[in-house]
């Protein structure tokens with residue numbers, strides 16, 4: 001490829017061509033008044049590469065074929081990429097197919113001054129010796145609005161109309177073109193080809209995930225798209241949540257909302273804009289985050305007098321109102337929550353769900369009479385978060401406290417639920433609940449008169465859970481075949497798939513399926529009957545497996561006859577029959593599936609937590625993709641040193657050990673787990689040898 005491109009350019013310069021390169025070509029099109037849409041990309045030497053370029057609906061991908069006969073006359077054929085170019089059409093043009101050969105690299109160079117992979121109708125302009133006798137255009141192409149073609153070089157694709165190509169471009173060159181039917185096929189064969197083509201398209205869309213889960217980041221990218229959770233979007237770091245994933249979020253909302261409602265938390269909505277002055281009110285906490293704040297600076301064509309920040313969190317939006325609402329101790333506790341979107345303009349590599357510039361969350365903010373009440377609130381919410389992860393998403397978490405350097409700077413302490421992604425051993429913060437002390441209440445003057453008519457500041461908490469939780473669930477439970485949904489968040493918990501057979505009347509089978517569906521709906525199960533007749537049962541099995549539906553019910557001739565269904569469980573592929581009258585077991589079966597998924601996940605999580613008593617053991621475990629629980633002195637200086645040293649030493653490591661690519665990057669503290677053994681006098685910090693105070697969990701993190 002490289003070699004031929006070099007020759008290509010050399011000749012272009014030597015011969016002083018009419019259209020030496022794509023710039024000249026595009027300029028020429030503009031001069032001729034031809035409108036086009038351009039896409040720039042890496043070279044696309046083959047048709048397989050070409051069809052990956054996204055073009056507008058109604059645009060055909062064009063195969064460009066240069067033929068040559070025995071007398072060295074050339075013919076350029078433009079065919080729709082799906083057309084099978086036959087032999088018979090040559091005769092209709094008064095030519096003999098026996099004389100025609102597809103031209104070789106040197107011949108392409110000679111006629112069009114072009115290389116293989118760079119044949120296109122625009123290079124006709126460079127055929128100064130009139131070697132190309134005719135340009136033959138596939139009749140199929142007349143059915144499209146535009147054609148996708150390369151302007152001389154295959155690093156750009158333009159979409160232009162056939163009419164412009166013929167009547168403006170080729171006409172200006174005084175070149176003849178002929179529209180012809182290129183395929184030899186009979187009408188019936190053509191229909192067959194069309195069906196095959198449609199089938200292929202179908203398969204293309206649902207093609208299995210091409211990598212195993214062990215190729216983790218590629219696997220994740222494929223799962224989120226093929227399971228129809230995410231659609232990509234033009235703004236970097238922002239993604240479309242499709243119904244299949246938004247439903248999961250709705251389940252999380254419903255579950256958590258019920259929990260906090262019982263705690264007498266009230267839902268509210270505060271505006272998403274805030275002024276610079278508002279944002280800077282509590283300087284200390286904003287300082288570290290400033291770079292991530294997104295601003296609105298214009299309206300229409302005019303500059304906004306006062307730029308507006310888009311909420312990255314709502315402390316400084318809410319607390320001025322809190323100051324108005326709290327007058328006496330009778331106004332306490334004040335407990336509000338809101339479900340909103342949040343914008344944080346991060347520059348780390350985005351990952352759908354896990355790290356995105358806009359995301360969805362709930363943020364809760366409470367104000368209390370006493371410190372004890374506030375602390376209690378912090379832990380109640382932390383338990384709720386543990387329940388969301390465990391009871392809904394079947395993801396185990398570790399409850400803990402952040403170290404001083406990892407806590408939210410605006411608060412007194414930060415509690416957290418952390419999980420560990422088994423595939424790469426990375427820690428992932430699942431949600432957080434802060435004890436804010438009186439820091440904000442003093443700043444914002446949220447105060448009241450206590451029983452003795454003394455002024456007192458309130459004690460506050462704030463807490464948040466985001467759509468990141470969905471990412472953790474996908475990573476934990478997905479497998480080589482795709483997504484595996486825990487039953488409580490699955491939009492469809494059960495799909496019914498009829499297996500049509502010539503011995504079975506389709507109408508009766510469908511009625512049976514519909515009947516079963518109604519039985520299950522009465523049990524409050526979320527069930528879908530896939531009665532599409534243009535897809536085979538096998539195709540449907542794959543599709544719903546990829547989308548992670550917990551249970552599929554198959555009903556074929558055997559099941560129909562015996563009045564039963566075949567149950568196939570997604571997460572462990574277990575298969576068995578149940579009688580129709582026993583369908584009420586399905587609720588219990590789904591619960592069992594949830595529990596089994598959670599248990600499996602718990603084991604996987606535990607396997608990623610190792611202990612270490614010294615630096616050597618620590619680094620060895622880190623390089624085995626584990627998190628490490630160590631005794632620690634709780635000194636910030638020591639924490640910093642571990643972070644820096646582990647980063648340096650992992651970078652120096654070979655990139656491959658035991659055939660596995662090693663993760664590099666420094667380890668930080670994930671949390672000090674709430675549940676931990678007591679540390680005795682004389683026990684030492686694993687790193688610096690000072691008296692240890694607590695156990696802390698270290699790991700690379702998301």
Ligand code: 87F
Nearest residue numbers: 289292312313344363408432462463464
């Ligand atoms: C990004 C930009 C500006 C996090 C930010 O955790 C400010 C911030 O304050 C910021 N990123 N934070 C901390 C958020 C604290 C707290 N807020 C309520 C939560 C839970 C919900």
